[in-house]
Amino acid sequence: MITEFGKLLRIIRINTGDSARTMAEKFGMSPSYLSTIENGKRNIPPEMEELVIRAYDLSEHDKEKLRKTIIDTTAQLKVDLTEMEEKKKKVIFSLTKGNIDEETLNQLCEIIDKSRFR
Numbered sequence: 001m002i003t004e005f006g007k008l009l010r011i012i013r014i015n016t017g018d019s020a021r022t023m024a025e026k027f028g029m030s031p032s033y034l035s036t037i038e039n040g041k042r043n044i045p046p047e048m049e050e051l052v053i054r055a056y057d058l059s060e061h062d063k064e065k066l067r068k069t070i071i072d073t074t075a076q077l078k079v080d081l082t083e084m085e086e087k088k089k090k091v092i093f094s095l096t097k098g099n100i101d102e103e104t105l106n107q108l109c110e111i112i113d114k115s116r117f118r
Helices: 004-016 020-027 031-038 048-055 060-073 086-097 102-116
Strands: none
Touching (some): 004 020, 004 060, 020 031, 048 060
C-alpha cells in the first residue's frame, strides 16, 4: 500500500516527467529499493529528505510539505543507540516517554529548525 510519502514522490515524478528509474538514479538507489520505501515496506532513510531536496528544485512550501509528509508517514523509527552520547540518549528517551513539557519541546523544535538551514 502506497504511503503518503510515496504519493508525494509520485507527484514530484509526474510534475517533472521523471520515471521511477530516473528518480531512483538521482537518489543513488535502485528502483526496487525506492519502491519499497514508497510502499512502506522499508523505513524512510534519514537522508531521504536531503536527497529529494537536492535532486529537485522544491519551493520552500514544497520543502515544508515534504518534511511534514516524512514525519506523518514515519510510524516507527529505529535508532541505534549503541554509539550515541549519553546526553543524546537521554533526550531520545525523554521524547519517547513523553517526559518533556510543551515549552521545552517548542524550544527544541526551534533549535532543530534553525540548525537545519545552516
